[in-house]
Amino acid sequence: MLNTSYNQIVNTAMIGTYEKINVNDVVSLALDEQLKPSNEDGERVLFLGIDLQNDFMEEGAIGVPGAHQDVERITRFLYNNMERITNIAVSLDTHGLHQIFHPTWWVDPEGKHPEPLTIITTNDLKEDKWKPVIKQEASIEYVKNLEEKGQKNLCIWPYHCIEGTPGAALENQFSKMIHFHSIARQTNVKKVVKGQDSLSEMYGIIKPEYSQNDQTNHELLNYLGQFDKLIIAGEAESHCVYESVRQIAEHFSNDLKWKKNIFVLTDGMSCIPGFEEENKKAWKALSDKFNIQLVESTQLKL
Incomplete structure (x- = not known):
């Protein structure tokens, strides 16, 4: 115990906020424990x-949606x-701002950038619906290979996890x-x-x-x-x-x-x-194929 x-x-009320934390306080609490070393x-x-x-x-x-409760259950x-x-x-x-899945990488015929959650396919490129601003050949190859290898189609995401922010x-x-x-x-x-x-x-x-x-x-x-x-x-x-x-x-x-x-x-x-x-379908297929265990945190006994 x-x-x-x-x-x-x-502090569950502060999950998902930018609360300033004092690492020294965390260390001080942890030093009060007498647990065996992990090794x-x-x-x-x-x-x-x-x-x-x-x-x-x-x-x-x-x-x-649901991320805050996920964090609470994980930390418990x-x-x-x-x-x-x-x-x-x-x-x-x-990430940086200029990456293939961010809006700045692509434009439509009117020079507008795609909205977040836009899906870009090889057909879109053939029909000139979207075109890359830079690294055009490599970008087209990327979209093509995603489809050929059965990966998720290219999705344009909001700018997120920008390094240093x-x-x-x-x-x-x-x-x-x-x-x-x-x-x-x-x-x-x-x-x-x-x-x-x-x-x-x-x-x-x-x-x-x-x-x-x-x-x-x-x-x-x-x-x-x-x-x-x-x-x-x-x-x-x-x-x-x-x-x-x-x-x-x-x-x-x-x-x-x-x-x-x-x-x-x-x-x-x-x-x-x-x-x-x-x-839902992807997880079932993955579990069936590899026998990985899908469990709730309160049910897993270590």
């Missing part, structure tokens, strides 16, 4: 948080399993909990930056949707393989969480025992509106 209460770490764990358990950043909170640039899960979660890793979606930072209450764990269990939070290639979208944590050169994060895959169990949650369920789980499951597809120890917290993620039906 922890000396520090959940409410001393997390002494017999069973190694990793929690992987996908894009739990301000711009994916409900008031953010790509606000995901981390608190209740503080002594059993060995390490925590998080992804940080990080508050929107790109971890949600504050989640941030406090994972850094509390870091001190209490004497381990470092692994932070994985993704999405900086201007000519590709990177929903999944392992590799872009399509790229001309191999950008697979082999170091991260090797890191994941060191654990006995992997628990995943975050935002958004329909895109970054789903693609991350799919990429990880595909990489470890020959290791049946390891795949059965991938747990996705169904109450720790929410879908971007408009993608619900597609999302």
